[in-house]
Amino acid sequence: xxxxxxxxxxxxxxxxxxxxxxxxxxxxxxxxxxxxxxxxxxxxxxxxxxxxxxxxxxxxxxxxxxxxxxxxxxxxxxxxxxxxxxxxxxxxxxxxxxxxxxxxxxxxxxxxxxxxxxxxxxxxxxxxxxxxxxxxxxxxxxxxxxxxxxxxxxxxxxxxxxxxxxxxxxxxxxxxxxxxxxxxxxxxxxxxxxxxxxxxxxxxxxxxxxxxxxxxxxxxxxxxxx
Numbered sequence: 001x002x003x004x005x006x007x008x009x010x011x012x013x014x015x016x017x018x019x020x021x022x023x024x025x026x027x028x029x030x031x032x033x034x035x036x037x038x039x040x041x042x043x044x045x046x047x048x049x050x051x052x053x054x055x056x057x058x059x060x061x062x063x064x065x066x067x068x069x070x071x072x073x074x075x076x077x078x079x080x081x082x083x084x085x086x087x088x089x090x091x092x093x094x095x096x097x098x099x100x101x102x103x104x105x106x107x108x109x110x111x112x113x114x115x116x117x118x119x120x121x122x123x124x125x126x127x128x129x130x131x132x133x134x135x136x137x138x139x140x141x142x143x144x145x146x147x148x149x150x151x152x153x154x155x156x157x158x159x160x161x162x163x164x165x166x167x168x169x170x171x172x173x174x175x176x177x178x179x180x181x182x183x184x185x186x187x188x189x190x191x192x193x194x195x196x197x198x199x200x201x202x203x204x205x206x207x208x209x210x211x212x213x214x215x216x217x218x219x220x221x222x223x224x225x226x
Contacts, residue, residue, distance in 0.1 A: 047166020
């Protein structure tokens with residue numbers, strides 16, 4: 001019987017990239033005439049497909065953004081990541097001690113996932129276990145990406161745990177029929193929101209191993225899960 005599978009989101013769960021991406025988006029949006037606070041900018045992009053929030057920006061402006069807006073955004077993020085990107089605090093320890101099989105499934109393009117994991121020293125943990133929404137044509141909150149990752153790893157959805165930090169990610173995990181653990185550090189203000197969607201919220205990565213141990217122990221006694 002399989003021990004289960006842990007599926008990590010990448011941005012905001014493995015690598016602390018979202019505040020940096022939000023900083024780039026905020027500056028570019030201001031140049032187009034839309035002002036966000038740092039908190040608003042982070043909430044605007046957290047866990048979302050770039051095309052989705054770009055469409056929303058255009059609706060707010062009432063006009064198309066420049067044709068090079070997305071390439072310029074990705075370039076700006078890549079440059080900032082190269083100097084400022086760090087792993088999420090304590091996640092390296094979690095990965096090094098995790099006995100359960102695990103992978104990552106992200107709404108980002110594969111090249112971005114590999115780049116950020118490489119910059120933060122986390123890539124060796126995920127060699128051959130990286131799943132991108134762009135490769136399956138399914139973006140959160142649709143559960144397709146998580147279901148694809150589970151199927152590829154040969155683990156039934158009911159025996160998968162998702163670790164997420166965004167509303168759409170939590171919604172995708174719940175829709176997939178998986179257990180969801182929501183990383184919600186105190187400064188994020190997202191704990192109540194994500195818990196209300198059905199996730200088990202936690203505030204520090206140091207808490208995750210215990211939560212996963214408890215979840216995994218429950219699988220051993222769940223005879224209804226194939």
